[in-house]
Amino acid sequence: MATVKGLYDLIKKEQAEGKPIGMFEQSIIDAFEADNGDKTTKEVDVSFVKNKDETN
Amino acid sequence: MPLPVIGLPALLQAIATIGVGGAVGYKAQKDLQPVIKALKNSPEDMGNSELKMLRALLLPTQAIASEVKDLTSKSVPKSTGDGLVFGPDADQIEKEKKDLEIILKPPTRAPEPVKPVIEIFPGDPIEAPEIPTTKQPEIQTTEGFPDLSEELNKPQIFEQKESKGIMGTNSQEGGKIIKDVTAGVSAQEDTVPSLLEQGQLAKPIKDFFNENDQVVNYKIGDTIGAYGGTVERSLDIEANVKPDFNIDTFGEVIKERAKQFNQDAVFVAESVPSNFEGANVGFSLDFGSDLKMKDALNISNQLSETAQLDGFTFKVKNLDTSGSSIYLPQNIIDAELTEKAIKSYGLTDEINKAGFIMPDGKMLNFSRNGKVRDTEHRRVNLTMGGSDVNDFAPMYDFMNKTGAIRLTGNANRLYAELSAKPSNTQLKKIVDEYNNNREKYDSMIISITVPGKDNAQFGQEKTEAQEKGIDLRKQDYRLPNEAFYEVHGEKANATDIINKFKSTDITGKTFTGIRQLNIPDFSNISDAEALQKIRNLQNNMGEFIESTGLKTLDKPQTKFYNTKLYTKGKDY
Numbered sequence: 340m341a342t343v344k345g346l347y348d349l350i351k352k353e354q355a356e357g358k359p360i361g362m363f364e365q366s367i368i369d370a371f372e373a374d375n376g377d378k379t380t381k382e383v384d385v386s387f388v389k390n391k392d393e394t395n
Numbered sequence: 396m397p398l399p400v401i402g403l404p405a406l407l408q409a410i411a412t413i414g415v416g417g418a419v420g421y422k423a424q425k426d427l428q429p430v431i432k433a434l435k436n437s438p439e440d441m442g443n444s445e446l447k448m449l450r451a452l453l454l455p456t457q458a459i460a461s462e463v464k465d466l467t468s469k470s471v472p473k474s475t476g477d478g479l480v481f482g483p484d485a486d487q488i489e490k491e492k493k494d495l496e497i498i499l500k501p502p503t504r505a506p507e508p509v510k511p512v513i514e515i516f517p518g519d520p521i522e523a524p525e526i527p528t529t530k531q532p533e534i535q536t537t538e539g540f541p542d543l544s545e546e547l548n549k550p551q552i553f554e555q556k557e558s559k560g561i562m563g564t565n566s567q568e569g570g571k572i573i574k575d576v577t578a579g580v581s582a583q584e585d586t587v588p589s590l591l592e593q594g595q596l597a598k599p600i601k602d603f604f605n606e607n608d609q610v611v612n613y614k615i616g617d618t619i620g621a622y623g624g625t626v627e628r629s630l631d632i633e634a635n636v637k638p639d640f641n642i643d644t645f646g647e648v649i650k651e652r653a654k655q656f657n658q659d660a661v662f663v664a665e666s667v668p669s670n671f672e673g674a675n676v677g678f679s680l681d682f683g684s685d686l687k688m689k690d691a692l693n694i695s696n697q698l699s700e701t702a703q704l705d706g707f708t709f710k711v712k713n714l715d716t717s718g719s720s721i722y723l724p725q726n727i728i729d730a731e732l733t734e735k736a737i738k739s740y741g742l743t744d745e746i747n748k749a750g751f752i753m754p755d756g757k758m759l760n761f762s763r764n765g766k767v768r769d770t771e772h773r774r775v776n777l778t779m780g781g782s783d784v785n786d787f788a789p790m791y792d793f794m795n796k797t798g799a800i801r802l803t804g805n806a807n808r809l810y811a812e813l814s815a816k817p818s819n820t821q822l823k824k825i826v827d828e829y830n831n832n833r834e835k836y837d838s839m840i841i842s843i844t845v846p847g848k849d850n851a852q853f854g855q856e857k858t859e860a861q862e863k864g865i866d867l868r869k870q871d872y873r874l875p876n877e878a879f880y881e882v883h884g885e886k887a888n889a890t891d892i893i894n895k896f897k898s899t900d901i902t903g904k905t906f907t908g909i910r911q912l913n914i915p916d917f918s919n920i921s922d923a924e925a926l927q928k929i930r931n932l933q934n935n936m937g938e939f940i941e942s943t944g945l946k947t948l949d950k951p952q953t954k955f956y957n958t959k960l961y962t963k964g965k966d967y
Binding site for chain 2: 340341342343344345346347348349350353361362363364365366367369370371374375
């Protein structure tokens with residue numbers, strides 16, 4: 340019985356073996372990793388709050 | 396939606412390598428396949444199923460291109476290569492709802508049927524009176540305007556303004572979307588459902604979304620899906636919902652719709668995490684470029700033949716056509732024919748005597764008795780040298796060539812039918828007539844006759860009156876005439892009419908992608924088999940792209956879905 344995780348693992352295994360990965364397989368990898376927080380990048384929010392009282 | 400063999404997996408297996416989420420239906424696939432294939436080469440027969448396909452493609456749509464998330468986040472025009480696409484904002488949505496409520500109100504009283512008339516004009520061929528017979532009843536003694544008697548109580552829930560479909564926003568959780576829900580349902584059986592039927596199909600779904608506090612926003616669009624090589628009109632349903640949304644409750648609504656419209660199968664699906672038990676993989680593909688209607692039809696055939704895709708739903712959008720007039724043919728006016736018609740029928744300033752209103756506002760006098768219009772519109776064919784006064788086709792030819800609008804102002808419903816882009820003068824005159832005579836009219840309808848292929852097929856001589864034109868709204872026999880603007884008990888607004896015509900976007904309708912391709916039989920096969928199906932799909936898509944001339948397909952997007960398929964007899 341196929342599962343998303345099983346499919347992902349299989350694609351990654353074949354990828355590691357040097358088999359070419361197509362756009363559909365890559366899309367599954369991207370979605371799975373995004374879903375599981377396995378990102379290679381992360382979002383960072385930066386805000387600047389100016390001190391209202393600049394004399395302090 | 397016809398019955399799948401055994402559940403979703405078998406259904407999708409039957410359609411080859413992959414199956415596609417969307418409105419599922421396979422009725423008469425095999426029977427229609429040869430006809431579908433012939434469509435590209437022979438669209439002449441306007442009464443056959445080819446027409447139905449073309450008709451489906453030509454129908455005005457409310458579907459929009461924007462992603463649902465866009466619907467809640469964009470409120471300013473977005474420039475595209477083809478023009479401006481407007482995303483809705485909250486005010487627009489609220490106005491949409493109000494407009495829908497107005498549309499849903501039934502007319503205050505039923506219109507009186509136009510009396511059948513037989514008239515002879517000077518120079519017309521004199522027809523010998525027919526001996527009454529019961530074998531061949533004369534069915535073309537009445538006008539071809541809609542038989543409203545059976546339709547008055549039908550809800551019309553689609554309102555077409557700019558490029559929007561039915562949509563709503565219950566709340567916005569700081570812009571955070573939890574999960575999305577889709578469903579596939581169609582009303583199509585033997586014939587392409589009308590816009591009214593689409594509205595009937597959609598309304599309880601719309602009501603459900605509106606009343607459910609777990610629904611953040613939703614879209615119900617009028618779209619087209621291809622199943623087994625044929626084309627079905629269906630609904631494109633998407634909603635963004637909160638975590639406590641109950642998919643089974645939604646499924647009950649969809650099942651009820653399937654039951655009412657005698658569909659064999661429907662489905663609902665919700666996006667789920669990848670570790671959800673039984674989760675399937677669904678792809679969305681956007682075309683690299685927008686496709687026109689005929690291209691989309693070609694694509695549907697190629698998907699079946701080359702990519703072995705047998706079912707999918709097009710993602711569609713309407714173009715804003717500001718200033719371009721592509722939404723209706725704008726033909727060169729045949730001044731000679733116009734002059735000839737004026738000479739034959741004379742002019743009138745009274746709309747209740749008029750048969751047609753010309754682009755400059757002049758109205759052809761179709762009254763012989765001097766009181767009301769008593770001459771059938773189809774007799775305008777005599778002006779063009781024809782003798783057939785039963786066939787509607789020459790009448791539409793006349794309208795296309797002269798820019799004339801067909802008028803019926805001799806009843807309590809003012810009715811105007813367009814087959815080409817109207818002039819401002821025409822619209823203003825019609826609207827003024829209605830607004831200035833509110834005691835005379837219960838309502839006003841302005842409709843568009845959807846043109847055939849290349850906007851020129853409608854006026855073919857082979858159009859047979861006894862097979863077509865019986866009832867515009869039933870649409871079983873002729874091209875649809877449904878992009879109407881209708882007002883009851885209120886003043887009409889010419890600007891609204893123009894906007895509505897734009898939204899019909901008849902020639903500007905484009906198809907931009909395919910949604911939610913599912914891997915068939917996913918839960919009953921091994922991981923290796925599933926991967927092989929994906930690779931087959933990939934290989935076929937390459938051939939498909941090459942064979943269809945599509946420049947690119949954008950990178951697919953993957954989501955994971957919990958899909959529930961319901962079948963007639965088993966689930967409802």
